[in-house]
Amino acid sequence: MVEVVIVLAISALVIVTTTIPYQKRNAELSEEQFWRDVKQRWQEAQTRARVEGKATFIYLTSRSKREIRFEYHTDSGKKVTEEVLLPKQLHIASNEDMVKIYKNGYVSPRTWSFVSKLTMTNYDMKIQMGWGDTMFKRLRCGAFLLAEQLVALTILGVVVASLVVVTEQVGVKRRQLEQNLVASRLVKEATDQIALGKDQVALSRQGVRAQATRQGARAFIGNKTLVEIKGE
Structure with missing residues (x-):
C-alpha cells in the first residue's frame, strides 16, 4: 500500500x-x-x-x-x-x-x-x-493552471493525504506489535515466577500490565487483554 x-x-x-x-x-x-x-x-x-x-x-x-x-x-x-x-x-x-x-x-x-x-x-x-x-x-x-495540472494537483493532494493516513496506520500497527511483544514477555516472566513457587505475580512495563496465578496469566492495557494463558 x-x-x-x-x-x-x-x-x-x-x-x-x-x-x-x-x-x-x-x-x-x-x-x-x-x-x-x-x-x-x-x-x-x-x-x-x-x-x-x-x-x-x-x-x-x-x-x-x-x-x-x-x-x-x-x-x-x-x-x-x-x-x-x-x-x-x-x-x-x-x-x-x-x-x-x-x-x-x-x-x-x-x-x-x-x-x-x-x-x-x-x-x-x-x-x-x-x-x-x-x-x-x-x-x-x-x-x-490547466485542467490537467489541476487534476494532477488534486491527485497529489489525495495522495499526500493517503500517505499520511497510511503512515498513521503503519504507526498504529507497529505500536500494537510492540505492545503484544512486551505482553508476551511479561506473561512468560510472570509464569516463570509462578513455576518457581510464587502464588501471585504482578508485573508492568511500557504501559502493559501482567498478572499471573496458578490458574493462569494475563497481560493487558486497561480493559484490553493482549495475551492470556490458562494454568492449572
Missing part, C-alpha cells in the same frame, strides 16, 4: 513539474503567432485602402468560429475572405463587432479585448481613428 501511494505521488509531481512549463510555452508561441497574423492582415488592408482604394470589412466573431475575419473585393468584384482563428486558449472579452477600413483609409476608433485562460494574459487591441493603425497592449494577470 505504501509503495502504491509513493508511486502515485511521484507520478503527480512529474505531471505538475513537466507539463506546466511545456503547455505555457506552447500557449505563448500560439498567441504570438496569432497577433503576428492579425497585424499582417491589418497592414495589408491599410495598403489596399491607401494604394488601391479598396475597403476592407473586419469582423470579430465568437459564434460558429472564434476569429478575426477580413473581407474585401477584388477589381473583378470577387469577394475575398481571410480568417485568423484564435488559439483555443484565447477568448474574446468584447462583444462581437465589425470595423470598416474605408477606401480613403478612414476607420472609427474602438478597442477589442481578449483574455488568455492559459497564460492569464489580457490583451487590448486598440484601433486608432484615421488611418486605422493598431496598438496592442498586453497585461499579465498572474499564474495559470
Whole structure:
C-alpha cells in the first residue's frame, strides 16, 4: 500500500513539474503567432485602402468560429475572405463587432479585448481613428493552471493525504506489535515466577500490565487483554 501511494505521488509531481512549463510555452508561441497574423492582415488592408482604394470589412466573431475575419473585393468584384482563428486558449472579452477600413483609409476608433485562460494574459487591441493603425497592449494577470495540472494537483493532494493516513496506520500497527511483544514477555516472566513457587505475580512495563496465578496469566492495557494463558 505504501509503495502504491509513493508511486502515485511521484507520478503527480512529474505531471505538475513537466507539463506546466511545456503547455505555457506552447500557449505563448500560439498567441504570438496569432497577433503576428492579425497585424499582417491589418497592414495589408491599410495598403489596399491607401494604394488601391479598396475597403476592407473586419469582423470579430465568437459564434460558429472564434476569429478575426477580413473581407474585401477584388477589381473583378470577387469577394475575398481571410480568417485568423484564435488559439483555443484565447477568448474574446468584447462583444462581437465589425470595423470598416474605408477606401480613403478612414476607420472609427474602438478597442477589442481578449483574455488568455492559459497564460492569464489580457490583451487590448486598440484601433486608432484615421488611418486605422493598431496598438496592442498586453497585461499579465498572474499564474495559470490547466485542467490537467489541476487534476494532477488534486491527485497529489489525495495522495499526500493517503500517505499520511497510511503512515498513521503503519504507526498504529507497529505500536500494537510492540505492545503484544512486551505482553508476551511479561506473561512468560510472570509464569516463570509462578513455576518457581510464587502464588501471585504482578508485573508492568511500557504501559502493559501482567498478572499471573496458578490458574493462569494475563497481560493487558486497561480493559484490553493482549495475551492470556490458562494454568492449572
